Amino acid sequence: MTPAIATGLKDPSLIVEKSYINGQWVSSKSDKVFEIQDPASGQVIGTCPESTTVDLEDAIQAASQAFLTWRTLPGRQRGRILKRWFDLIVENKEDIGKVITAENGKAKGDAEGEALFSASFFEWFAEEAPRIYGDVVPHSTSGGRAQILKQPIGVCGLITPWNFPMAMGARKLAAALAAGCTVVLKSDGLTPFTSNILAVLGERAGLPKGVFNVVTALNNTPALGLALCQSDTVKKISFTGSTRVGKLLMQQSASTLKKLSLELGGNAPFIVFDDADVEVAVASALASKFKVTGQTCVCANRIYVQEGIYKSFSKRLVEEVQKYRVGVGSDSSVTHGPLTTGIGKTEEHVQDALSKNATLLLGGKRLSKLGPNFFELTVLGNVDDSMKVMSEETFGPLAALTKFKTEDEVIQRANSVEVGLASYVMTNDLGTSYRVSERLEFGMVAINTGVISDPATPFGGVKHSGMGREGSKYGVDDYLVLKTIVTGGINTEYKL
Ligand SMILES: NC(=O)c1ccc[n+]([C@@H]2O[C@H](COP(=O)([O-])OP(=O)(O)OC[C@H]3O[C@@H](n4cnc5c(N)ncnc54)[C@H](O)[C@@H]3O)[C@@H](O)[C@H]2O)c1
């Protein structure tokens, strides 16, 4: 029977209700499946295998076998496959967007945007694959010679979240494959179909069997995470998700001393100085705060506005947010879809702030008539540091505005959290922009823009936001190890 999620696609064969192991679409050996729901309606839209550690081990072995040959292909050849993959994602952008909307809920524009964002990593790393250069270094002795090779680390375990079900996988996968590694991807149980499309298109792009494997699971996720960490065959884990789970994976990886990339939680400060252009600041806040209904790890969470600009900024922000339309993501007039999960936390942060005398400027309630996971786009004023939203990441559509007086004060408040992923600074003063970005304890600073992510720039955090960098010329490094080759006893005497 065709699953509901395939309805309306130009190419229904993009949907597969299986795991992908060693070039085959397979059920779990346990024969168990789990159901996937549309967050807008709560309706079941398909099922996927509830994979066990036995299934996972099959995928690890397939990746290990495939590594023997994949690593030996010239980077140029690996790059050609990645380039074809890029083309296929772009060609299937609309179908991919529909699938993302059906399982994640995000609005059509965000969903198709995610398809293109995903594709951009295949294009970028297709170009990096042939340019993984080592070094020749001068040795300390006259008879010694040294060269440094960059080699693929081996089989990589990737664990990705539901908020960007294709892009978070693509950013890791394309870098790993460019480096010459092979991959086992554990997709998120809420959004497995989008990750499976990566495998469908990878096969069409000419990827050899076993190089990329996808294992689906919902309830067995912790067991699979543990098995990936404890496997000696898996040499690296790359994870995107919460700080809580990142720390758990790090603990679990201690016995096998794995290389780790951890892209974890954020709590981004968005700082508006008195000299900022109000329209630029508002447009940037809208882009950063409300993207994917507030469910990105780089979403502005704490909006610090200097006293002199507070009134005009808050007024213009509310006017612009009012123009948005919340609804079912597939409706092309809708700008913001439902939350995928965790609507309770948004509601809790709003109620906590209101109970402590924040001012409700817009929204503030569930939109239960639309479905179980809809919440109004919300703006709160006069927020202070005692409120939960100032210390915890909401991961929802709540813009919390708080006033500040001085540069020193706002830096101290912005840096007061334990995480450090994205931050934003709105100012027209060059000196302020340099000083503040150098003092912010965050992996990324955006000045006069609300958009940080780009395939050409390194993405990642400091402090409890994790380690490693994705995208950019640095992104491949996370999947490489250095090998030193020293040659001694070279006779360096020669006659003219
Ligand atoms: N830094 C980034 O790039 C980035 C990107 C997206 C989301 N995030 C963060 O993720 C959080 C929101 O997502 P969430 O709450 O669903 O996060 P989460 O950590 O609960 O889930 C993320 C992924 O981890 C899996 N997972 C959960 N428990 C696991 C375990 N024991 N072993 C292995 N895998 C496990 C989940 O199935 C999911 O695929 C936010 O804090 C957000 O900031 C960070």
Ligand SMILES: O=CCCC(=O)O
């Ligand atoms: O949610 C995490 C990453 C999103 C992005 O790269 O913009």
